[in-house]
Amino acid sequence: MTNAADNLFKALADPTRRAIFERLTRDGEQTVHALTERAGVSQPMVSKHLSALKRARLVHNRRQGRETHYRARPEALAPLVDWISHYSAFWQSKFEQLGDVLERMDK
C-alpha cells in the first residue's frame, strides 16, 4: 500500500530521519553539508534520508549554486494528528451501533 499516510509513517519510523527533520523544524533551513556534519552518517546516507522525507512531503528543497538547501514542512504532519482525533468520533458512532445491537439481541 503506497499512499501519503503510509509514506509519512515510514519516513518518521527511522530515528536518523526523525533527527534530521527535528533539526530542520528547530533550526530552520539547512544545506545538505550542514546536516551531514551533525547527522553522524555519510552524506549519501543523509541525501537518501532527505529523499524519503521529501517523498512524504515533510521537507522542501531548493538549489542555490552548488548547494541544496532543505527546510521542514511541518504542515505535512497534520494527517498524523488528525488521524488520531478521528478515532474519538469513530468510537462514539460505533458505541451507538453497539446500543442498537444490544436492543436487537433481546428479540
Added chain:
Amino acid sequence: MTTPDIATRSVIVEKEFPHPPEKVWRALTESSLIEQWLMKNDFQPVSGYTFSLRANPAPNWNGVIDCQVLAVEPCRTLSYTWGTLGMESVVMFTLTPTDAGTHLRMEQSGFRPDQEANYKGAQYGWKKFLGGLERVVAELE
C-alpha cells in the same frame, strides 16, 4: 491541540447501556455480533490470538486492521492491539456493572509506528519527537 504528545494520548469513549455485563460481553466477543456494530472479523476471545477487522476499503486504505488479543477477563475487560496504516495502538474495553445495566469504557492508547514495535528503547525517542512536533503543528493552526 491541547495535549502535547501523541504517544501518550488516549481516546476514551464511555457509555452506560441498559443491559447486563454478560450481554454486553457477548456483543464484544462473538464474531457475528462484533460484525454488526464494529466490523467484519475473525475474532476469538483467546489471549494471544491474532485476527483482523475489515472495513470497506477506502482511497489510500485497504480497510484492514491487524489485531492481537492481549487480555480476556470475561464480563470485565477485553483488550487487543489495533494496527493499521503503519501505526499501532491498544484498544481496551472495561465493563462495570451498574444499577441500570453496564458502564462500558473504551480506551485506545499507546499510538506508535508499528515498524518500531520491536525496537527496544526507541519508543522514548519517538514520544519525545512527537511531543515536539505536535507543538509545531499546533502553532500552525
